[in-house]
Amino acid sequence: MNPDNEVVHAARALTSWTSVVSAATKELSANVAALLERNLVGKSKVDKAALAGLDTLSKEFLAKNSFAVGAGTFFAHESVAEGSQALDWWSRKESGTIAPLNFDLTPGSSRYYDYEKLPFFSMAESTGEQTLWGPYIDYLGFEEYILTFTAPFSVHGHFTGVAGCDIRLKDLEPRLMPILRSIPGDAALINASNRVILGNSGMYLVGERVKPGSPERRQLELDVPHLGLSLIYTA
Secondary structure: OHHHHHHHHHHHHHHHHHHHHHHHHHHHHHHHHHHHHHHHOOOOOOOOOOHHHHHHHHHHHHHHOOOEEEEEEEHHHEEEOOOOOOEEEEEEEOOOOEEOOOOOOOOOOOOOOOOOHHHHHHHHHOOOOEEEEOOOOOOOOOEEEEEEEEEEEEOEEEEEEEEEEEEEEEHHHHHHHHHOOOOOOOOEEEEOOOEEEEOOOOOOOOEEOOOOOOOOOEEEOOOOOOOOOOOEEEE
């Protein structure tokens, strides 16, 4: 097998795996929308009663998809009734138990989680498409490098929020590193901002931005709509 064939096979394998995550995220978003459509009959905003069963969707997602460490829903503030919770996020603990992950939603506090301004929410809202954000260090959650996949959902024709999942880089490595290491030479999976998600050598460090201009470096886009993923490698 020549190097070009190895790169193509690796790109296909990365596309296949990422497509699984993408499909699972979109399915979660669709399930959240369907549940809220039923629970919000006759109501204009999400209240406590409308959240009934939402936690079950997140728990089932985490039970089914071992690659994820967190899953749940973030609501647009304008879609939430006064006094109701604006998010419902669950995480898998080291023990394997699944528990709610709490955030500080108090404006002005030192750990205020203003999620509507973060790319996983704002980009999904503005584009109406699935979004991938990361890798980034989640200081207000897991406090380690993660990727966040989200997909927007609407209720009664109005954007209501996003649903998605978190994946830790340390959980991603055993799944994707063998694929990257099948490529001779330096290679890495990068995001739409040209930041390294995972590399097969010290040439590409997690989170660093890859600068254009190297004549030896080639880039192959992965066929996963809207996520902006690419495989870079040394020719």
